[in-house]
Amino acid sequence: MxxxxxxxxxxxxxxxxxxxxxxxxxxxxxxxxxxxxxxxxxxxxxxxxxxxxxxxxxxxxxxxxxxxxxxxxxxxxxxxxxxAMEGDVALEVAERIRTAVPGSMFGAERADGFVTEPGFPTGPEIGATATLAELTGEPMLKLLALHPDLEPDDYWRRAEAAVGDLATVTHSSTFALLEISARGxxxxxxxxxxxxxxxxxxxxxxxxxxxxxxxxxxxxxxxxxxxxxxxxxxxxxxxxxxxxxxxxxxxxxxxxxxxx
The missing domain is CATH 3.40.50.1000 (HAD superfamily/HAD-like)
Incomplete structure (x- = not known):
């Protein structure tokens, strides 16, 4: 057909x-x-x-x-x-990943723009910076998690094991950048x-x-x-x-x- x-x-x-x-x-x-x-x-x-x-x-x-x-x-x-992913869920997701994989850094794609923790690599586009609590203070389209040293698939599997019951974790980059959405x-x-x-x-x-x-x-x-x-x-x-x-x-x- x-x-x-x-x-x-x-x-x-x-x-x-x-x-x-x-x-x-x-x-x-x-x-x-x-x-x-x-x-x-x-x-x-x-x-x-x-x-x-x-x-x-x-x-x-x-x-x-x-x-x-x-x-x-x-x-x-x-x-x-x-x-969107609710802020309280995003905060718990980020805290779990940081505990499971120390060295993780976070950013948030919101409807009104891009917000990151200080030190999160942003390339040519520089968004606003905020603490993790501020970053997750409102709903977001995607939570981004980055690790400077891990391979993408390794980071993906470790994060999935930590938060798969709370959110959907995937990736599409050649470096260890995870894209995390609301569950489902x-x-x-x-x-x-x-x-x-x-x-x-x-x-x-x-x-x-x-x-x-x-x-x-x-x-x-x-x-x-x-x-x-x-x-x-x-x-x-x-x-x-x-x-x-x-x-x-x-x-x-x-x-x-x-x-x-």
């Missing part, structure tokens, strides 16, 4: 290493939009980092950001759905709600991803593709393998599947 909806991760999947969307990929997305096939971006990126690719969302105008914590209506410039909030859970609102079943969804934060979505979708250079667990999970994101893998698969 031809899929009725496309769900794709961005970094390492649809978007090239330099952050661009190739002209070929743009053409394929536009062709699907003309056919009335929604292409939903399902990303770990916060809203502010997703804005540059919104021009490629298409007429349906929806994007799922922050690993499922928010559904954003691009046309209306407002959230359709928000699934995943790309798959929010995508399922969006698809239900559109009258689309899981079996009619084709999904693409490359990192552990995509595992739930790839398991849920009726047809799943891991990128050629994806995390080993993602390759093992997905039913199919797509070419690399540097080789327009998503667009090439979609062109074949939809006969473009």
């Amino acid at each position: 031809t899929p009725r909806l496309v769900a794709t991760d961005l970094d390492g999947t649809l978007v090239r290493r330099d952050g661009s969307v190739s002209s070929y990929t743009r053409e394929v997305l536009a062709a699907l939009d003309l056919r009335g096939v929604p292409v939903i971006f399902v990303t770990g990126r916060p809203l502010r980092w997703t804005t540059p690719v919104f021009e490629h969302v298409g007429s349906h105008g929806l994007a799922i950001v922050s690993n499922g914590a928010m559904v954003w209506d691009v046309a209306e410039h407002l959230p359709r759905m928000t699934r 909030v995943t790309k798959a859970a929010t995508l399922a709600e969006v698809c239900a609102s559109l009258g689309v079943d899981a079996r009619d969804v084709i999904a693409f991803g490359d990192m552990p934060n995509d595992l739930a979505m790839l398991t849920w979708a009726g047809r799943s593709y891991a990128m050629a250079d994806a995390h080993p667990e993602v390759i093992a999970c997905a039913a199919h393998l797509a070419p690399s994101h540097e080789d327009d893998g998503v667009a090439r698969v979609l062109a074949e599947v939809f006969g473009l």
Whole structure:
């Protein structure tokens, strides 16, 4: 059966290493939009980092950001759905992780911006700084936990063992940065709600991803593709393998599947 909806991760999947969307990929997305096939971006990126690719969302105008914590209506410039983690839960999660894995540092992605503990590496974007108690003083879309010395998968498993009963822990970086959402909030859970609102079943969804934060979505979708250079667990999970994101893998698969 031809899929009725496309769900794709961005970094390492649809978007090239330099952050661009190739002209070929743009053409394929536009062709699907003309056919009335929604292409939903399902990303770990916060809203502010997703804005540059919104021009490629298409007429349906929806994007799922922050690993499922928010559904954003691009046309209306407002959230359709928000699934935040309460501050008291985030504080307990952070305290448990810090006890289980000393040296952990924390940041928070909130609807109104990025807040970190002092010393948390922020790269070119510098958010506000706060104590852990202040940082978790209000609901957040994602709690971020970083460790300067551990391998990503090791940190992920140790944190999951410490707080898996309280929150959803995943990662999508090549260094030890964890993305922690309210319990039960995943790309798959929010995508399922969006698809239900559109009258689309899981079996009619084709999904693409490359990192552990995509595992739930790839398991849920009726047809799943891991990128050629994806995390080993993602390759093992997905039913199919797509070419690399540097080789327009998503667009090439979609062109074949939809006969473009």
